[in-house]
Amino acid sequence: MERRAIIFHGTGANPDICWYPWLAGRLAARGYAVEVPHYPGINVEPIATFLPKMLNGHRFDEDTVLVGHSGGAALLLALLQHVDVTVAQAILVAGYCTPPNTKEEPVLQQGYDWATIRSHVRDIYFINSRKDPYGCDDRQGRVMFERLGGTQVVRDDGHFGDYNQPYERFELLDRLIP
Template sequence: MNAIIFHGTGPQASYDKFWYQPTAKTLRESGIATEVPELARLDREPLSDTLKEFDELGLPVDENTILIGHSAGVSVILALLERLQAPVKASYLVAGYCSPNGMGHAALKESYSWNTVKANAGECFMLNSFNDPFKCNQDKGIELFDHLGGTLILRNDGHFLQKQQPLLLKLIL
């Protein structure tokens, strides 16, 4: 089994911030090969460029893959799922959104082929917060849930920027 963690965006976001590396370390220690690719221009370049950058990494995305995305990283996951030919094992969408939240997002598509995304998402979990300061809140979680089904968990964890995400790890492991 393998996992890929897609980081969020913004002035402080990168592959080595927040919970990404501690989560990857725990997953690796549990026997899950885990990568946190740095997508340095995520959400500041066209989505097609970000997807090309990801493709060039050559990371496997197949029935043994767990996809984990945070914020704008969820947009990358949705686009990946839309173009797959077979489902992944599971998708974990943390502080995700699939429509504008009042901020400009180059990684967000105008529309998705939701039947394809849902068919390829595997077991799907969405974690959103009532108190998300970037408006990736319960409304955005409900919107994702309406498209994908699965399990929606609503918290009061802001934008999920804490160094540890024990609930996420409990769900995965």
């Protein structure tokens, strides 16, 4: 089986910023087929219309690793609820499942089927910061961890990459993905 990794960028971002290219290169060097798609519609288009297009644009199987950052991490919750297979691993970086601030969050569903999400991923990680400027903080990670289990990692690293926070490497992610 071919190991596959898909890295989903955050709201208003693109595949060429932060640690996305670095992680893609590290995983490719280890034999992963890596996708870092550009989805300008993440957290802009309502999840109900965005999700089917995204699900149809990728292949998911038991060897797939999913990594999402910010809005891309929130997207993973809907993806895991609606995908028809159990993926190997999901890592939600600065993820959230409820509105983290006062902005619109079209990437969020009204509610989540936590048992279905859990049944569609073998190994799940939540990496959040106590000092996230957007509210995608350790409390958000804790809410997801309490519903899904897995592993929660709490740091003091802001948003793990942002327009004003260079974050070109993310060694922890490289170590978490087998």
